[in-house]
Every structure is written in C-alpha cells, then in structure tokens.
Amino acid sequence: MSDPTSSPSSRVQSWRTWLLTEFPASPAQARLGRVYVIWLRFSANRLALTGLGVLIALLLVAAFADVLAPHSAVQGDLMNARLLPPGSPGYLLGTDGQGRDILSRLLQGSRLTLLVVALVAVTAAPIGLLVGTVAGYAGGWLDAVLMRVTDIFLAFPKLVLAMALVAALGPGIENAILAIAIVSWPPYARVARAETMTVRGSDYIAAVRLMGASPGRIVVRHIMPLCLSSLIVRVTLDMAGIILTAAGLGFLGLGAQPPLPEWGAMIATGRRFILDQWWVAAMPGIAILIVSLGFNLLGDGLRDALDPKEADS
Amino acid sequence: MTMSIPRLRIRRALLGASLALGLSLSLTLGAPRVYAETPKDTLVLAWAFDDIITMDPGESFEISTAEILGNVYSTLVRLNIDDTSEVLPSIAESWTVSDDALTYTFTLKPGITFASGNPITAEDVAFSFERAIKMDKGPAFILAQFGLTGENITEKAKALDAGTFQFTVDKPYAPSFVLNCLTATVAMVVDKKLVTEHAEAVTPSAESPYDTDFGNGWLKTHYAGSGPFILRDWRANEVLVLERNDTYFGEKAKLARVLYRHLKESAGQRLALEAGDIDVARNLEPGDLVALEANKDIAIESQSKGTVYYFSLNQKNPILAKPKVREAIKYLVDDKAIGATLIKGIGTLHQTYIPAGMLGAIDDRPYHLDVDKAKTLLAEAGLPDGFTVTMDVRTIQPVTGIAESIQQTFAQAGITLEIIPGDGKQVLTKYRARNHDIYIGQWGTDYWDPNSNAETFSSNPDNADDASSKTLAWRNAWDIPALTEETASALLERDTAKRAATYADLQRKVLADGPFVLLYQQTEVGAYRINVKDYRLGPSFDTNYVDKTFKE
Numbered sequence: 001m002s003d004p005t006s007s008p009s010s011r012v013q014s015w016r017t018w019l020l021t022e023f024p025a026s027p028a029q030a031r032l033g034r035v036y037v038i039w040l041r042f043s044a045n046r047l048a049l050t051g052l053g054v055l056i057a058l059l060l061v062a063a064f065a066d067v068l069a070p071h072s073a074v075q076g077d078l079m080n081a082r083l084l085p086p087g088s089p090g091y092l093l094g095t096d097g098q099g100r101d102i103l104s105r106l107l108q109g110s111r112l113t114l115l116v117v118a119l120v121a122v123t124a125a126p127i128g129l130l131v132g133t134v135a136g137y138a139g140g141w142l143d144a145v146l147m148r149v150t151d152i153f154l155a156f157p158k159l160v161l162a163m164a165l166v167a168a169l170g171p172g173i174e175n176a177i178l179a180i181a182i183v184s185w186p187p188y189a190r191v192a193r194a195e196t197m198t199v200r201g202s203d204y205i206a207a208v209r210l211m212g213a214s215p216g217r218i219v220v221r222h223i224m225p226l227c228l229s230s231l232i233v234r235v236t237l238d239m240a241g242i243i244l245t246a247a248g249l250g251f252l253g254l255g256a257q258p259p260l261p262e263w264g265a266m267i268a269t270g271r272r273f274i275l276d277q278w279w280v281a282a283m284p285g286i287a288i289l290i291v292s293l294g295f296n297l298l299g300d301g302l303r304d305a306l307d308p309k310e311a312d313s
Numbered sequence: 314m315t316m317s318i319p320r321l322r323i324r325r326a327l328l329g330a331s332l333a334l335g336l337s338l339s340l341t342l343g344a345p346r347v348y349a350e351t352p353k354d355t356l357v358l359a360w361a362f363d364d365i366i367t368m369d370p371g372e373s374f375e376i377s378t379a380e381i382l383g384n385v386y387s388t389l390v391r392l393n394i395d396d397t398s399e400v401l402p403s404i405a406e407s408w409t410v411s412d413d414a415l416t417y418t419f420t421l422k423p424g425i426t427f428a429s430g431n432p433i434t435a436e437d438v439a440f441s442f443e444r445a446i447k448m449d450k451g452p453a454f455i456l457a458q459f460g461l462t463g464e465n466i467t468e469k470a471k472a473l474d475a476g477t478f479q480f481t482v483d484k485p486y487a488p489s490f491v492l493n494c495l496t497a498t499v500a501m502v503v504d505k506k507l508v509t510e511h512a513e514a515v516t517p518s519a520e521s522p523y524d525t526d527f528g529n530g531w532l533k534t535h536y537a538g539s540g541p542f543i544l545r546d547w548r549a550n551e552v553l554v555l556e557r558n559d560t561y562f563g564e565k566a567k568l569a570r571v572l573y574r575h576l577k578e579s580a581g582q583r584l585a586l587e588a589g590d591i592d593v594a595r596n597l598e599p600g601d602l603v604a605l606e607a608n609k610d611i612a613i614e615s616q617s618k619g620t621v622y623y624f625s626l627n628q629k630n631p632i633l634a635k636p637k638v639r640e641a642i643k644y645l646v647d648d649k650a651i652g653a654t655l656i657k658g659i660g661t662l663h664q665t666y667i668p669a670g671m672l673g674a675i676d677d678r679p680y681h682l683d684v685d686k687a688k689t690l691l692a693e694a695g696l697p698d699g700f701t702v703t704m705d706v707r708t709i710q711p712v713t714g715i716a717e718s719i720q721q722t723f724a725q726a727g728i729t730l731e732i733i734p735g736d737g738k739q740v741l742t743k744y745r746a747r748n749h750d751i752y753i754g755q756w757g758t759d760y761w762d763p764n765s766n767a768e769t770f771s772s773n774p775d776n777a778d779d780a781s782s783k784t785l786a787w788r789n790a791w792d793i794p795a796l797t798e799e800t801a802s803a804l805l806e807r808d809t810a811k812r813a814a815t816y817a818d819l820q821r822k823v824l825a826d827g828p829f830v831l832l833y834q835q836t837e838v839g840a841y842r843i844n845v846k847d848y849r850l851g852p853s854f855d856t857n858y859v860d861k862t863f864k865e
Contacts, residue, residue: 075721079650083600098717099654171734253708253734258717272710275580276604 041305048301054294062110069104074259076100083277094279097269098259102283105261109284112262113291116177116246117239123181125235128188133219133227135189136196147193153186158241159248166254173262176255180245184238191234195227229306237299240292247288263288351592353864354569356845359576359585360595363550369532370501371444374451376757376854379498381547383855384555384571386501386538387562389419389438389478390492392761394851394858397670400492403563404433404502404539405478408492414485414807417492419478425562427504427539433562435472440505442470442480444527452499455760459483459491463522487807489672493762498855503528504537511535541566541860550575555859567863586611586840592864593841593848598710599657605840613840616850617661619668619758620835621766622712624704624719626828628790630750633702636826637694641687643680643830645722650682652833655714660833665820666756666770668834670852672809673763673816677824687726699727704751705740706732715832716753745783747790755835756785761853763816764804770829771819772800789828796822 020037024030042048061068070090076082076099086094086102093102135146153161165179199205200223208222247264249255256262263284270281351357362377370382389405405419425433445453446466460483461469469481482491494500508528515526528537536544541563542555553573557566574591576582582594583601587608597605605611626633626642633639652662667674691697706716713734720730730751735743744752758765773786773793780787786796796819803815823829837857841848844865850857 075724078647078654078718078721082654097655097714098721257734258713258732259720272579272598273600275583276600 038305042301045301045304047297048304051294051297051299051301054290055298058110058114058291058294061107062114065107065111069101069107071101071104073100073105073108073261083273083280085277086279086283093283094277096266096280097273102266102279105266106263106283106287109261109263109266109287110291112173112256112260113243113246116173116180117242117295119177120181120184120242121235121239124184125188125231127181128185128190129192129224129227129231131185132189132192132194133196133223136193137200137215137219137223143193146189150186150189153183154190156183158183159245162245162249163252163254166249171254171257173256173260176246176249179249180242183245184242187238188231188234191230192224192227195230196223199223199226233299233303233306236295236302239295239299243288243292243295350589352570355572356568356570356593356848356859356862356864357572357574357591358593358595358839359582359591360573361577362553362573362575363577365547365549367533368536368544368547369450369529370498370503370538371441371448371527372450372452372529372533373498379853379855380857381544381553381555381573382498382501382538383540383851383857384542384859385536385540385544385558386498386503387540388497388501389495392493392496392851392853392856394849394856397761397852398489398672400496404438410488414488415482417480417482417488418473419480421476421478422562423476425539426560427507427537428543428558428560429504429507429537430560431504431506432475433502433539434475435478436475437505438478438502439467439470439472440508441502442500443467444503444508444529445499447521447523448527448529449521452497452759455494455497455499459486459494484805485807486804487809487812489809490762490764490804494760496855497760502539503532504539507537508532541858542571545570564860566860568859571859583840586842589842592845593839595837595839597659597838597840599655599659602658602838602840610843611840612843612845613658613838614848614850615658615836615838616852617668617670618835618837619671619761619765619853620755621663621666621668621831622660622715622753622755622833622835623666623829623831624751624753625785625789625830626751627747627749627788628792628828629747630702632696632700633750633828635694635696637690638696639826639828641690641694641726642723642728644683644687644690645726645728646680646719646830646832647682647722648678648680648832651715651718655711655718656833658836659711659838660835662832663834664831665824666766666829666831667763667816667820668758668766671758671761671763671766673767673813673820675817675820677821679824680830682722684722684725691726691728697727699729701729701731702750703731703733704753705743705749706734706753707737707740708734709737712753712755719753744788747778747788752788758853763812764800767800767803767816767819770827771823772797785829786827791828 019033021033024033076095078099081091081095081099083097084091084095086092088094091101093106096102131146131150135143161183162179165182166175169175169179205218205222208218246255250262250264251268253268256265266284267281273280364375365378366375367373368378370386373382387403389403390400391403393399393401404421404425406422408417408419410417421433421435427433442456443466445456446461447463471479473479511531512525512528513530514524517524534547539561541558541561543558545556546552546554552575555571557569559565576585577596579596579598579601582596583605585591586594586605602613606613626639628634648662662678663669664678664680665675669676691699704716706713716732720732723730743749756766756769769785771786771793772784773791774782774797776787776790776792786793799815799819803812806812806815837850839848839850846863846865847861849861
C-alpha cells in the first residue's frame, strides 16, 4: 500500500485506484467510481468535449453578457450606424436595420436561448419521465390512456403544434417556452416507458415489492433512476431541436417580440437585407448553428458514455 | 404476339419522352438560364395585389383594385394628374353647376361606346350611381354623403335625355368637393345593358330590400366598362391581364397588353427586374431601391401619394388622454433618422394630415426627437418615471421597423412600449373596436379632396361606442365638438382660398393637441427598365394609368 502523504502524482494515482476499485467500500465510493468511469469514457471523445466546451462557453457568455457586450442590445443608432458591415470600427459583427450592434445582440440573445432550453428541459423532461414510468409500471388502462394521449401529441409535427399553441396563447417568449414544453414531453414519456417495461419484471423490483414498497415508492426510487441516463441523453440531443423550434417561432414572429434579441427573430428581420447585407441574417444563423451543433455533439458523447451496454466492453 | 409489338412501341416512345424530358430538365438546371425579353407591345409589372377582393367598382374599396379599375373604367370626370386642383372631362364633355350649388348637369360626349359595343348614355351613368347606393357597399358613402338614399337616388341622379345627366346634392357644397368625389372608383360608369343581363334575382332581406343583386355577383370577376384597357383576366394572387380597348373614346392606349404578376417580396421583384423578366417592379424596399438606382438599365419613378402614415393614442387610456403626455410622445419620434433610413425613397416626412399636393396642405413640422423636453413634459404630467403602453402593429414593412425605432426612442424617456404584432385584419379589427392603446398604420385618402382626411382626423360627431360615424377621431375616442363643427363648415365654403385656410387651421389644431402623431406621406415607387417610356404613377391609387406607356 502506498503512503498517503507521498508526491502529488502518486496521490492522483491513489485517487484513481480508489475510484476504479473493483471492491468499493461504500455506496458513495461505488457511485463516484461510476461517474468517474463515465467521465473517462466521455473525455476520450474529442467531439463530445468540443460540445461540452460550446455549452460552457454559452453559459459563460450568458452570465457575463452585460460585461462582454460593447453596446446596448436594444438601443441602436438608426441615423449613423445602420447596416454597417462586419469589422466596422466599434461593431465587430456589423449592425442591423435599426443600427444595433449585432455582436451585443447575439451575446444578450444567448440568455434567451439558454432560458428557453433550460425551462423546456426542467418542465418537459420531468413530465415525460413521470408519465412514461407510471404508464409503463401500471400497465392496463392507465397505460393505454396515457400512451394514447402521448400518441395524439406525437401525431402532429412539433413546430406546427407549437405554432398553433402560440397562436392561441398569444405571441411572446413565455408562451413560446410553454408551447415548446407542451410539445416536447411525449418523446420522453415514450423513452421512459420503454425503459420501465424492461426493468418492471426484474427480480430486484419484485424483491422491493415483496418488502412492502408502495407502487409510488417503486416508481420514484427504483425505476426513475434507471430511466434517467437514457432520458438525459435524449434531452441533450433534443436541445438542438428546442433551440431550432424557438428560433423558428421567433422567425415566424410568434416567439420573442422586439426589441428582444432572440436569434430566430434576428434572422427574420435580417431576411429583408439578405441580398445586400448578408451579415444581418448570417450572424445569428451562425450562432444557432454553433450552439445546436454543440448540443448535438454533447448529446452524442453522453449517449456513448452513458450506454450501459458499452460499459461492459 | 401481334399485341406485344405496339405495346413495345409505346414503351419505347415513353422511354424516349422521359429521356427527352430528363435531358431538357438537366439542360434548364445545368446550363445558364436564357432570359426571354418581354414582348414589345406588352408591359409586365411585378406587384403585390393580394388585397383584391372584387372587381365591381360599386363594391371595391381596396388599393390594388383602384389602380386596375382606373385603367379599365371611365368616370364622368377625371382628376388631372398634373394639376390635382382641377378635374378633366372624361365621359362628360362639359358640366354646369346651378347658382344654388345644388344641381350639377353633365353633357356626355356624343357617340361613345363601352368595350362591349353598347353606347354610353346618361342612363348608364344613372344606373351606375343607383346600384352603388342601393348595394350600399364599402365605398357607397362617397356618394351617399350628398344626401343620396335608396329611396331618392332615381330622382337625385337621373338621365334628362340620352346625353344629359343631372345630379342633385342636398347642401350647397364646394363644387370642387363634389366633382372630386365623382372621380372616385365608386362613381365609375358601368354598362347597364351588360350588367342587367347578368343580374341575379335575390330574396329581399332587412339588409337589402331589393330583389336583384344589380349584377354584383357577376361583376366581381367580370368587366363592363369603357376604359383605355379592358380587363381580360384576373386570377387571384397570380396574374392580372389588361388588353387594349380599341373602341376607347379617348386617345388609344399604346400597349397592346399589360400583365401584372403577383410577386410579393421586394428582393424577388428586384432580381426579376435585373434579369429582365419583368419591366416594372412596384413593391421595392429602400435597400433594394438604392441597389437598383445604381443600375444603369433601370430608372425609378416616384410619386407622392395621398396616403399618410401615423400612430394614434387612444383617449380611452387615461395616461394617453393627458395633453402633456400626448405632447411628450410627439417629441419622442426620431423623425429625421426614420426619414433618412427606414422610409428613404418611399416616403417624405409629413406631420399634418392633408397630404402635400392637395388643397389645404401645409408643411408644418414642429416636432423632432427631444428626449429632455419629453421627460420634462412627462414629469409635468405626473409621470416622471414613464409608463408602460402597448402598440398594435401590422407585421409589414416599413411599419414594424418604424415601431421598433419608436420603441427605442420611447425607452429613452422611460416609456416602455410593448409591440403587439398581428396581421392587418386583426390589428384593424381591434382598432375599429377602440380596444387599442396605440395603433400604427396608414390612412389613404378616399377621394382627392381635403374633406376625406379632414372628416376622419378632425371630426367626431358622436363619441359614443355605438356611434354611426366612426371616424379616426372616433376610433381614438377623441371628443372634439368644436373641431367637428369647423370641419363641417369647410365643406360648404365655396371660396377655394378660404376653404384652404380653414383646413390649414384645422390641421394646426390637430397637430398641436390631437392624439395623432403623423409620421410621413407615402411615396409610391416603381422601378422600370429603361426601354419602358412614359411610365408614370399618379397621385392617387386609381390614377396609376398605363395607357400612355410604351416600350422601345
């Protein structure tokens, strides 16, 4: 056994050994070890790390948008600074039709993007998880009812249903988020139900049931945790879709309203200038591309890392 | 066996045909496209005309329809587009006004005919007026305001003989006003014989006590006029085809055919014009206009229109009803920047409600962006920290751009402006029901006379919710008995100079105190290829004549 007070490199080595041990001494050690293994597999994937980098950059930009933005995102200089090309003094990415700095608007707009993604994730994913696990575990008529409701939602194209909801609720960023959350949960319910079906009949569930656990306890404590990893992957992969749907609603004038610097709405206003001032539409387009790509790469990497089947190999 | 040979042949032929099709497809896609020039005797215009609902002059009240009707129908008298203060003879050769200014007698040109070949008589004129009043559609008020009703119309507008038409009004209006109203599309003369043949019997109802539709159903999509062109075809949101009327009584049109293609986007029109697919582009935005100005193959025609853009403050909102707030808001529009950018080439700044070029127009522009002054005024009104207010905006340029600019300048004085987007119908319905805070939009003059705008901006006979006269002042719940009286008096003033002075006075009062913030007067722009000659836009939408235009 090595000396715990020896050189730093050997201390790292000992942490590694402790985390990767085949015989964990406590549940906490086992759990941490598991996370470490996932991280090792995740970090071996360069593209996944790029995706994570994009997400971290987005978080940082959103957090420090006020400091980073050189100009106001909503107050422009219509008279003197309209439609300046990228690289103009003071306006790195050019200005839009109202004389507003596109860079500042993109930076501030990252908050809206993040807000949409985060709110949809924290509302749609738990709803889908709950519906899916309950349906899968209960079976019978409850399963039939819940799954038919899910089917009805899945029968519509996502964007079309979201548009209908926003049209009914009235345009605005809050309603857009609500609409996207409402159309986003059914796939999660499907995934959760499928996972539940596979573990429902397993021995340890039967053991818990024999010990007198209520169905609620079984679903929440013993089934949901098992569904989480596939759900996380699915949500991460969907992030790009959510961003695109939000941008699509913004583009159609149903999402964020002026003067909010929502990226989709920015493209919509830039469309008018596309022949002569390409940058007005292209800059937010590039931003959406980078962020959606980042989320996709991250989701891909997470799937590879979290997939229990690959864990054995 | 005998059967299989022809079958084989058919198959071969099919194969050949599909090969040829594939080849031609790949050629059109692969090879650089060859653009056919538009024919010499045909003018092709790209234009957004999705607003056209009907081609019946007695019913139509839309901007695009007015232009088409102006080219295919004739009125008794027409506006002189070079000097809008006078009217020119058209179907009428001459006219007299009685000393009491109540009776107008028109002598028709002799021996003139409709495109159908039927002669144009005073009977046709009387019938056209009668059906407009009796159908009682959108534009009927332009004639009805002279005291015409379904009961008295045959007496008030009648044929004395085949060549003489007499029109009687209820008050001694200024003759210029009456004649200007008679240039409107609703007063266009339709072919009585042709229209009557196609009239359908209907069951009289509470809305319409007549047993005929006056040919309205047929005339919606057909033609019974006598203009320099005939309306050959109209396919909604696709194409409009006009053909020369060889029996036209005036100077014959120079072009054999005029084609209006429905092309909505400015960028699309610009590309088609540059490629030579079209001769004239009609819905260009400032950015595309600037790019086309640099093209030496393309010339630009622009013309001030009788349309003003404004935003208005609903006086039902207690904050907007404060005079100091109204004044402060007028100082919160960056008119100079808007004029230099958003409406460059498509509008001129204008702050009074009568458009330049019309009797009584003045060019007072006292309000410019002055945030400090606005803040002072807001503080005096008891709102030093500003307030929040909504604006209903139709999602169409340049209106949305201007609304965003106003949103920014309002914010500088602490006023939070929430933009509520909607399509034209939604926004207008809300506005007409007086449920808005701020509305932004345009007002197009109904007929070329200052009364059209004066009546709507500075007259509100009854401010009740169920009033019968729903002027713009009413829509904004602006109760103005004194101004209403003054507006009515201007109508009876027969001295043109005095009449103009009254309108100037009215406009200054509205400018100083009214709930209307006038922004600009529209300039209509048409960009055309330089081989097109004498392409002109008129001051109103029914005077965009193409009969003088030709191509080299």
